[in-house]
Amino acid sequence: MSASACLAAPAAATMPLGRAALPPAGYVAFCQRQPLDCGADAAQVLAGARRAEADRKALLAPAAVGRAEPAGDVTPAPLLFTAVIEAAEAPVSVSFVDPTWRASARRSAIPRLDPALWTTLNRVNGRVNQNLLRRTDADAWGADDYWATPLRDGLSAGDCEDFVLEKRRALLDAGVPARALNIAVATTAWGETHAVLLVNTSKGEFVLDNLTPWIVPWKSAPYHWRQRQVGGEAFNWVMAAPAAKSRRGQGVLIATLR
Template structure:
């Protein structure tokens, strides 16, 4: 996390206004947008380092960093899942993560690494999971009804939540913030909240979901942790795919203070109001 006084104050303020923000949301199926802001630092660095995972065309990469500076909310949440109203599916667990990481990939402090982040990324192979198999009859996203769309979203959300084990960026890379696909260590996948979101985005695109329907978002949880999720816009509203919840969930049903959200398919981000 970014250990700055402004960040601490910002998160404290966000938690203090959580209840008000939830009430303000009311019954809006689509998340309202505010003013344009810079992309989160972790996202911008990802796009400069790994354009394929970033998913932006070259014409959009030049836009990164333009606009007023957003609040730097670190997205390193590996906290406990929120209570659910659905039957719980198996969830990721942190049991045994530390011994596995210590044995397979000792962390070198950033100041001692003596190598650029590109070199660190090259030393950290990402997951090469096969996309979730989709029946040919429903392989076109636009031809599906929303029930079938939600079925696919829940399938991929739960698969990624189950397969990726929770570990912080500091544990994996010796850095407070490092956006990437989940890291493979000893045959197992590890990552924190934004890594889950990026893997879900990758699998959904491979399954035929248009990039224009997908966006990343940053929030602060009720526990006061910076958190990143994947959002998808359906005809009925904006849904959230979250590593803390097995089900695709309407954005306003989550007890989060929403900080900022990507404009789908672009390097542009806006505040969320």
């Protein structure tokens, strides 16, 4: 999308949000290792991560899932990444309340999409895409699902979520407010789970993606949106739209981020 078309376009509708969801397990583990990359107060982040882990255990416990089996198109596997497809009545306390963030959010409106911001988004997106080589978590980290900031650590390869975390970190350094930056998880046209960064602006939400150099509105991205953060809060995740009923009761989607 060209800069002129983007800046001249009317404000787009924001992504419709569904029910509360658990944050990805790999992201929770990342926040435990690097809490200040997930919020301004390390103690608050660590408390939120512990609560997210407790929610996950409660939701996936036999009492919560009963005898229901996953939907037929879900491959049983270790818990690499978990998105709740049918939350049922299981309690999920996903809201991460950081008083420092709340005070900052009240002072900081969604940024205006002007030429300066558009230039910043393209510079950050291009720089991270060019400086990171795409590698699976198994190849880059020797793990099934490992979220990290490889450029910060002097490394040069990572999975899609590593691109997302590096772009978020760079945009925060450039002055973009945290509440405008949200991680989102989608399914690609070829069926892989994929993570991107959504940037909320006065013209709607735009996608920063490691699979393309182009920044486009969320509606124009060729993905089926599944799950996302809200308001830049570390552990406040929702389904991207009302969850569809699984064919056999409550199901849990397990997939690997690429």
